[in-house]
């Protein structure tokens with residue numbers, strides 16, 4: 601018996617002539633490359649006679665029954681498009697009364713045989729639990745600009761975010777230099793500093809502050825002061841939004857958007873560390889300091905070629921997993937190879953920036 605038949609749908613009930621149906625959803629923050637994955641899944645499964653159904657707004661679409669057609673025509677031309685044509689949300693079915701049951705009901709009503717869930721740790725955490733507890737026929741695709749998903753070397757969307765942040769650092773260099781200022785650039789990344797470290801290295805930042813290796817404000821200011829003593833009149837500081845203001849006294853302070861409620865996955869909304877850091881730097885060093893918060897610019901727009909290729913390869917792998925009936929798995933990048941890993945392995949812990957990466961960044965501080 602197939603997974604779909606166990607859930608009360610599929611060819612057992614419909615007869616052999618019905619096309620097999622796959623649902624596709626995108627959850628969490630949007631990310632460049634989502635449409636490239638959708639296109640690859642739809643096209644590969646269409647080759648084997650499958651029909652795809654778009655589930656609107658992430659898990660909310662399965663809870664509320666929001667669907668759209670996803671035929672070859674619908675996915676034509678979407679490869680370079682940012683965002684997601686099926687929409688997204690941060691809905692967690694496990695936080696809603698009867699949420700998981702409604703997911704199963706709508707899945708069965710739509711006569712779906714399989715689901716491709718494209719998301720980060722939250723979206724795929726739900727997928728992992730549904731698979732574990734209900735044998736739900738789901739495969740995952742690792743998405744996030746933060747690159748913090750475990751069991752894959754890279755997620756798609758990250759390269760685009762790093763490219764955008766790098767371009768910003770490049771642009772800030774010329775204005776910083778002209779005005780003899782310190783420029784603080786706040787980048788996204790939630791609890792990890794992947795975007796900060798890689799855009800900081802690529803852009804030649806003078807100090808990079810990340811949550812995993814929190815150097816103190818005093819040390820950061822000393823690096824800037826030394827640099828200025830050595831004849832440089834400007835400095836570029838890249839700070840990850842999740843960096844906690846850390847002082848030599850041992851005190852640490854998380855800066856988050858004021859009065860922001862936790863989302864359904866228990867996350868605070870970051871924002872503001874750049875401002876707080878800039879104030880500290882200006883007060884302590886006396887150097888005029890300005891802040892740029894890149895925000896959602898890092899998530900918008902067209903994916904880089906690298907992200908398009910990675911997203912396409914992930915999409916093909918997800919389709920192959922569906923065809924092979926290998927559920928509870930996620931497409932992943934190991935070195936240059938696309939492999940599959942268990943959803944549990946991917947979602948039980950975050951992939952943080954290893955010390956060796958930060959050492960590389962530090963080699964160019966000051």
Ligand code: F6P
Nearest residue numbers: 629744745746788789790870899
């Ligand atoms: O996880 C992606 C991400 O862009 C984080 O880097 C950031 O903290 C968060 O999403 C922002 O979420 P929202 O779009 O809900 O403000």
